[in-house]
Amino acid sequence: MANDLLSIPCVLMRGGTSKGPFFLASDLPADIAQRDRLLLEVMGSGHPLQIDGIGGGNALTSKVAIIDRSSRDDADVDYLFAQVRVEQQVVDTSPNCGNMLAAVAPYAIERGLVQAQDPQTRVRIFNVNTGKLIVATVETPGGEVVYRGDTRIAGAPGSASPVRLSFLDAAGARTGKLLPSGHAQDTIDGVAVSLIDCAMPMMLVRAEDLGVRGDASPAELNADGVLLARLEAMRIEAGARMGIADAGNKVIPKPVLLSAPQHGGHLQVRYFMPQQCHTALAITGAVGLATAAVTPGTLANTFVGCLGLPGSITLEHPSGALDVSLSRSSDDAPVVASVVRTARRLFEGRVFATSPATPEICSTQARQWTSAA
Known part of the structure; x- marks a missing residue:
């Protein structure tokens, strides 16, 4: 019996104290309105439990990361973050998410967007939301991403391998100014x-x-x-x-x-x-x-x-x-802020949406009709 549900490749990952699906940009509709409608379906937004989707019924678990190979000379990958509201049919791409960011480099390496090095891999990430650059350093002994380790972070259980994030110039991410009103208070x-x-x-x-x-x-x-x-x-x-x-x-x-x-x-x-x-x-x-x-x-x-x-x-x-x-190379240089996070790959497969699998809503790579016995 034919199954008319659209399926899309995705990897569910924990990044820091957040969790959500990671998608390749090429696996989602290029049209923003169509993409957002698809994300709302996938996450199950509009219900407090997101019962008809893979969202967790909480702002921390209703997040999406969209990754692409970067065309910029100073970046390896582009990262677009989407906060998907739980009870409202809203997809907000105005902010960045630094916790989900912790999983971007491991995902990019394992998807073949970045070549792993030994013993660590440095990944330059361009955050599309804010137009800012972040450098992530991932443990990759033998050229393989490792998730097990002794690093613990508050808000996430257990321990894992460290992911080091350096925000090179984060000031004015949205407004162009550290103090948008022009005043400290x-x-x-x-x-x-x-x-x-x-x-x-x-x-x-x-x-x-x-x-x-x-x-x-x-x-x-x-x-x-x-x-x-x-x-x-x-x-x-x-x-x-x-x-x-x-x-x-x-x-x-x-x-x-x-x-x-x-x-x-x-x-x-x-x-x-x-x-x-x-x-x-x-x-x-x-x-x-x-x-x-x-x-x-x-x-x-x-x-x-x-x-x-x-x-x-x-x-x-x-x-x-x-x-x-916090550090800076000179008195007038931007402040560089660095944190240590952890990440973990939770699930890999295909997520299903109720939208019909048609050329109008999906890219060629995203269209995947499935059949059931």
Whole structure:
């Protein structure tokens, strides 16, 4: 009996504290509207459990990575990230995701887009969302990607092989400016905020200024409807001041609550995605927060004080802590932020969508009619 479901090659991967399918760009429709409709079907968006798709019913597990061989001289692969909403039929490609980024280099090597070296392979990644370059270093002894290792990261169980990510010049990823409003601090709804655009556009605010404990759990914060409504209103105003039109329909800027550290770090943070508190911390958020911490006058800097470069910032989050190394080649050179993540290949196969397999919706490589007995 013929099966009329479209099937597309994909690899399900964990990158850092996120998870989602990885696709080759050539296996998806070239038309953006058709591509996004297909992704919504594949992920099962529009249902809180994403029961009719492979999404996990959570913002951290409803993410997609689209990879292509790069035509740029300074990059090996292009990486387009898509945040697929869980309950809404929305695909947002405005932000980058640094956790999914951790799996890009292993995926690219294993798909033959990059030749593996021994004992490590350096992969230059161009993030299409932000127009920025990131260098990933993957352990490849004998020219093979290894996933087993002793590196542990907060927010993911067990240990794995390290993936080192260096963000070469993350400032102004979306707006073109580190401080889009031109000020280290602004006031929104009577509260001091810092509007930062570095790897991820963010609105930083002191937790105490919103009457919130800095160590409040994500569950507590997510249950506070009054807080969430206020944060959303402030976030939309922050977006307008940062030049991000219609922020209410986008996942940027992200609100972040700041407070004094409690476990020996430099700063305690609660990062929102944006209507839900992250159980750990986004890597792009960590890069931006660390950069803000060494930018004079920002709210993050008021907690950290003077820190010379090269240096390291430790950010405490609900699942533990994350270290960001900062350096620059000269006083006027861009800050380079580096983090260590892990990744794992979870599943390889074909994902099915209900769209008909027609030339109008798919590329030649993506069309694959299957049959069942």
